[in-house]
Amino acid sequence: MEKEQSAELAMLFSGVKNAGNLDYVTGWYKKAAEYIQGTQIECAFVSTNSICQGQQVPILWPNLFARGVHINFAHQTFKWSNEARGNAAVYCIIVGFSLRNRTEKQLFLYDDIKGEPKAQTVKWINAYLADAQHVFIDSRSSVLDTQTNPMVFGSMPNDGGNLIIEENEYASFLQQEPEAERYIRPFLGAEEFINNKKRYCLWLLNAEPQHLKKCPLIVARLQKVREHRGGSNREATRKLAQTPSLFGEIRQPESGHYLLVPSTSSERRKYIPIGFMNSSDISSNANLLVPNATLYEFGVLTSQMHMAWMRTVCGRLEMRYRYSAQIVYNNFPWPDISEEQKAAIMQKAQAVLDARAQFPDSSLADLYDPNTMPPVLTKAHAALDSAVDKLYRKAPFPDDAARVALLFELYGKKTEALLTGKRKRGRG
Known part of the structure; x- marks a missing residue:
């Protein structure tokens, strides 16, 4: 009977590999946990890695563990290239579970640096696919x-790009408007920070109005900021048009x-x-x-x-x-x-x-x-x-x-x- 149930379960969930979104994937896990109640069936999915990461873990896994589910073997995130057009890559995990709690479990730890898995025999596999007890x-x-x-x-500037000075604009901008130098600061996104790329911004917090009036290029940019924000369909952004010289959201520490x-x-x-x-x-x-x-x-x-x-x-x-x-x-x-x-x-x-x-x-x-x-x-x-x-x-x-x-x-x-x-x- 259990062999028949296992075969039926495999057929029922064979579509998981085609799951198009996270809700669909988690639904298969939940349905499997319901289906195996009162049996010794063991099942496993190859699925998107998101269900064992971040905010998804405390949403899905307490529900499964409350149904008596135990993870008995797992493979951490790996890249799976399928046969789709363009050889699309999917980032997957493998999770095997049942109502029977094995005393020894197999966990394949994926080394991101080396790009290869390493098998370990462990006592615990938690919802993060780690050798540790359950926490969420x-x-x-x-x-x-x-x-x-x-x-x-x-x-966040929220400026339509008008408070930003790109590297190829910097020298020309200062040549035309040397007074602006006091207001120009290095501006770092993740890309600029990691790759040592140059980018700048106009940082006009506490800028003197009489100084700004001596900088027509800055004033022209502020007018464009005002227009950009004023044309937004968001009320909060339209309100920011009243202060075009400031970033839309400022969290920069002033010192230290x-x-x-x-x-x-x-x-x-x-x-x-x-x-x-x-x-x-x-x-x-x-x-x-x-x-x-x-x-x-x-x-x-x-x-x-x-x-x-x-x-x-x-x-x-x-x-x-x-x-x-x-x-x-x-x-x-x-x-x-x-x-x-x-x-x-x-x-x-x-x-x-x-x-x-x-x-x-x-x-x-x-x-x-x-x-x-x-x-x-x-x-x-x-x-x-x-x-x-x-x-x-x-x-x-x-x-x-x-x-x-x-x-x-x-x-x-x-x-x-x-x-x-x-x-x-x-x-x-």
């Missing part, structure tokens, strides 16, 4: 550790340093290139920022510990990492440290920046390409990784899977402590 990383609007500075998007995290980064890199930036460099909303950051925050976030967390819980654009404040940063379990430990991390973080500075003509894309990463930078990162690892435990971590398992455990403890605190305050 919900979207969080504020940081889990309240002593940590919040992460925000960069500033900030961390710049590109929203999207290549999966080939061992580390997301994170910037420790001066406030005079304006970041666009293609990046995420941590204002008023120190070298300590830079050191922890650019470490292998944080990268392992990011790779596990983030969403992806195809295979590329999509960094999210709500999922990745706000839920990251920071270690409890002493001032002495903090100083040591800051010293090693500075060594990473110093190593980068030795190659002023190389972009971050060059520096963090696994084939061209300079040995001095590799060595600096390794020292930083070791120091950050020791903030979490004394024994070395054998691999990223062990790092992630500990971070999930720590996340569970920290969230439970938050809930306990809320219950106590409620009773009070």
Whole structure:
């Protein structure tokens, strides 16, 4: 009977490979979990990787686990080229599950850097396809550790391109209007930051009106900003026409340093290139920022510990990492440290920046390409990784899977402590 049911199930769900959207894929998983109730049937899907990433995990998987489902084997994200016209690529996972909980499970860990899987026998496979107990990383609007500075998007011009000065315009613009130099700042999207491309913007916050009147090219651009915003079909944008000299959304810190995290980064890199930036460099909303950051925050976030967390819980654009404040940063379990430990991390973080500075003509894309990463930078990162690892435990971590398992455990403890605190305050 079970063989017949298994065959019927395979036929029923054979269409999953043609799933056109996420709702359709998750529906097959839910239907399979319902179908196998009261049986020993084991089933598996090759499906889009999104269901085990980001915000989708706490939506789908608690429902499946509540039905008694156990993941018994899985393969992390891989690229599958099919026979469609143009040899279209789909980014897939394989998930095998049943109501029977195997004591030994098979997990194929995919190494983004090497581009190959590695089979492991594990005791746990959670919804993120990690060797760790079940936790669900919900979207969080504020940081889990309240002593940590919040992460925000960069500033958005909403200007029709009129506050932006491209590299090929820069020299001509200044030649015609030298008075404008005081208002021109480097403007960094993710593309410019990673690839060392030049782009500029007019940053007119607190600009003196009498100075602006001496800059007819600026005034002409502001008129175009006003017209662009005034013609919008969105009321909020039309209101911005009243202040054409300002970006539509301003989140740039006015002083000090900030961390710049590109929203999207290549999966080939061992580390997301994170910037420790001066406030005079304006970041666009293609990046995420941590204002008023120190070298300590830079050191922890650019470490292998944080990268392992990011790779596990983030969403992806195809295979590329999509960094999210709500999922990745706000839920990251920071270690409890002493001032002495903090100083040591800051010293090693500075060594990473110093190593980068030795190659002023190389972009971050060059520096963090696994084939061209300079040995001095590799060595600096390794020292930083070791120091950050020791903030979490004394024994070395054998691999990223062990790092992630500990971070999930720590996340569970920290969230439970938050809930306990809320219950106590409620009773009070």
